Amino acid sequence: MIREKKNPKKNSEVQKIIELSKEKIDDCMQCGKCSAGCPANAGMDILPHQVIRFLQIGDVKKLRESKSIWNCAACFTCESRCPRDVSVSKLMEAVRQTVVRKQGEDRLTPEVVSKLMRDRDMPQQAVVSGFRKYSK
Ligand code: SF4
Ligand code: SF4
Structure with a gap:
């Protein structure tokens, strides 16, 4: 059964990250197993379980600046350790995506993409990947 709890702190920024990651942030019980096993935790100012907490309280700005x-490292260790099947890795990627998209808002339009696709020296994968990053 899919549990859907109401959360007044789910502002539009949090909703966007949920939409991009497809993760259920309310399922996190803050046990800290993800942070304990994260191989990159020494270089983090906000630990993986805290990333989820910031999302739960609706503070995406803190995460964008962290x-x-x-x-x-997108190694998925956090995901494999989580007893509630929550992926911090996917949430991290979603936050990164929102930062990158803001930086390059109008850099890659559908018109530019169609031109790039005709360039034989341009790998198609690079165009598709760039379009995903720089389109909303
Ligand atoms: S391991 Fe899962 S439930 Fe525990 S804090 Fe991390 S995301 Fe939340
Ligand atoms: S994917 Fe998870 S465990 Fe791996 S570095 Fe990122 S937060 Fe840490």
């Missing part, structure tokens, strides 16, 4: 999102 170095933790860039120090996460």
Whole structure:
């Protein structure tokens, strides 16, 4: 059964991260197993379980400004240790994505993409990946 709890702190920024990651942040019980096993935790100013807590209280700004999102190695150790099946890794990636998208808002439009696709020297994977990063 899918549990859906109401959370007044789920502002639009948190909703966007949930939409991108497909994770259920309310399932996290703050046990800290993800942080304890994270191989990159020494370089993080906000530990993995705290990342979820900030999302639960609706403070995405703190996460966007933290170095933790860039120090996460996307190794999925946190996900494999979580007793509630929550992936901090996917949430970190979603926060990173929102930062990158803000930086390059109008850099890659559908018109530019169609031009790039005609360039034989441009790997298609790079275009698709860039479009995913720089489009909303
Ligand atoms: S291991 Fe899972 S339940 Fe525990 S704090 Fe981390 S995300 Fe939350
Ligand atoms: S995916 Fe990131 S947060 Fe999770 S254990 Fe690996 S480095 Fe730590």
